[in-house]
Amino acid sequence: xxxxIFGQIGAAITxxxxxxxxxxxxxxxxxxxxxYALGWFASMLVQGDGDLYHIQWGIFYLDLVLLAVFGGLxxxxxxxxxxxxxxxQMLAVMGHIMNMTDLRPSMNAFYTVANLAAYGVLVSLAxxxxxxxxxxxxxxxx
Numbered sequence: 001x002x003x004x005i006f007g008q009i010g011a012a013i014t015x016x017x018x019x020x021x022x023x024x025x026x027x028x029x030x031x032x033x034x035x036y037a038l039g040w041f042a043s044m045l046v047q048g049d050g051d052l053y054h055i056q057w058g059i060f061y062l063d064l065v066l067l068a069v070f071g072g073l074x075x076x077x078x079x080x081x082x083x084x085x086x087x088x089q090m091l092a093v094m095g096h097i098m099n100m101t102d103l104r105p106s107m108n109a110f111y112t113v114a115n116l117a118a119y120g121v122l123v124s125l126a127x128x129x130x131x132x133x134x135x136x137x138x139x140x141x142x
Contacts, residue, residue, distance in 0.1 A: 081128025
């Protein structure tokens with residue numbers, strides 16, 4: 001679990017956006033929100049807290065799964081937000097690949113890119129959910 005105040009704020013933002021996607025989104029937003037929430041919980045289970053300066057293989061595989069899901073949503077839905085989510089998720093995966101190929105940026109840079117990519121995915125999910133919700137309201141379905 002998040003131990004610092006910044007981790008707790010990030011956790012609250014993640015939970016709120018995923019809940020918003022599940023409650024107000026259409027099928028693509030619900031899939032994206034639920035997969036992101038599951039990946040977030042799974043990443044807390046598989047990360048090695050004592051091994052911050054080496055490749056986190058479990059996190060890498062989870063990021064690949066998220067990339068595949070957002071890629072599938074991009075391919076199958078007519079929405080714009082999965083494209084953005086897929087692009088931000090690809091940044092996170094490329095950060096892992098840079099560490100694997102020994103093009104080592106500082107670990108602070110890697111964690112900064114990973115965190116900003118995660119917030120980029122969350123913002124694109126929130127915007128997509130908001131527009132899906134507004135489209136349903138404009139059509140009189142809600």
